[in-house]
Amino acid sequence: MRKRKDSIKLTLYIKFIISIIIPTIIISVGYFYYFNSEFKERNDRESNNILITTEMKVEQVLLNLKEACDAPYISSEAFKALPLFLNPALEIDLLRLNEIERNYEEILYKIMFQSSLSIESLTYYPYKGDSSFVVARASEGIRKIEYSFENEQWYSNVKDNKETVVTYSLTYPSYYENYKKSFPTISLATNVRNSNTNKDIGMMIATIRASKINNSIKSTLIDKKDNLLLMFDDYLISSNHDINEEQLNLLIESNYQSIKGYNIYSTDIENTNLRIVYLSNTVKDYKALIYFLIICLFFLFVELLVGFIVYRASSKDMVDDINNILSTMQEIAKGDLDVNAPNSSFEYLQDFSNALNSMTKQLKKTIDDRYVAVINRQKAEYIALQSQINPHFLYNTLNGFIGLNRKGEQKKLEKSIISLTKLFRYTCTNNDLVPLSLEINFVKDYLKLQKIKYEERLNIVYNIEDKTKNIIIPKLILQPLVENAIVHGLEPISDQVTITIKTAISETKNGNSLFISIKDNGVGCSSDELLTSNSVALNNIEDRIKLFKVESIINYKCKINEGVEIMLIIPISEEL
16 A cells, blocks of 8 residues: 555656646746847847937938038029139129128028037038138138149049038048147038039038037937947947947957947948947846846746645645545445545545445445336436426526516516426426427427526527427427537537527438437537437437337537537328
């Protein structure tokens, strides 16, 4: 006994490990990888949002510079001055010349001082000539600078390709204005075309301090361990946080792909050499993920510990109860039918004990009654069936009456009470055989009462041929089949179920037969489940219809999720 008890415990522990611990570990690992993936995707989204936001800020700065370069197109007065820069010897009144130049200065100064970028200078460079004409913030009037831009690498892109070019310089051009301290600058150059002649006449160059575009980087909120860089080619214009030269060189050498301790995200400003680079600190990211993993492991450990303690305590009681039941079975096997299995605190073991005790009593009764004739037993079952009203059905029906009374549905309550009365009257009659119409009416009254409980979930369809109504059949053979359709087809699910009751006259090899079908579209079952769960009712009905007509048969169709159909075929002797 001791060896068997230890074997059961070992089996239970192994099942606990297989069914609880291993799946829990697999699920935990799966969750870790899932959240790791989700965390990375979220980090990618946030990083891309930072890049997009910063890119929009930088593009807005460039757009403002482009609008400043479009001054000649915005003001006709500004445009009139451009031909003078090409050929100042044009015959024109000196006063008119001064007026045009003053208007040009006024327009350009207005653009510079009204701009949020605090533009340092606006320069016009005619394609015909070697001089530039500058209106600068730190000086008055139009200054002529003897400097040709033709040697610049970007010159042909503006003149020949009509592109808008952005340049970066570590110092403000000394030939523009003498500042006490030089500073990095960003310039935007664009082509200027004479709208009257449709010819290119020069280029406009707008210049600002690089610090103005730095605000686009500095104003972006990021984690203190991350960094945001604005690069021009491989020159660092601005960074959100300080970055050492070694890190910057490694970043450039890797072509902005990798740097130890960071995930790199970058985007290029379209049609420029500007690039925004976002460095996301991996230590920060992994630290948050590790904290999450530690919390998950802690709760997993607590869950397994509590589960094991509860499982161990309950398994001990379970093993003891199983051993007691096995001992009882051994006594029964020896022929002692007076022994009873002990009670158990586990519901399923208690059910097993009850079933074992019931089986023992039934076996003893069967042995005592083994001389009773089979026909008398069948007759007794039939009489019992006639007088049976399922207590559970009656309980639900009376509860339904209470509900109808509380809701004030007196007419419906009255009709329901009448239906219940008809049920009792029908079952109390002594007739063994009845017309099919009475059996159908009995089923209708039964289903009316069931509708109180199930309401719209229960749908009934009657397809009764008039020729079949007067055919004589055994009493109480349809209601058990309808009840089974409700109990096994409707109750397990919440969907609406339709029960179809059909009768017809069909031709068989033995002549005309009455065909009766009880069909539902409920939860369904396999053939084995149908015969197991309804064996008593089906066998009883089959025995009774065979006693009535020996050629009678009962068939069934069943499939999981498609419902069950029970068919009775009873030969007819009279002509219809």
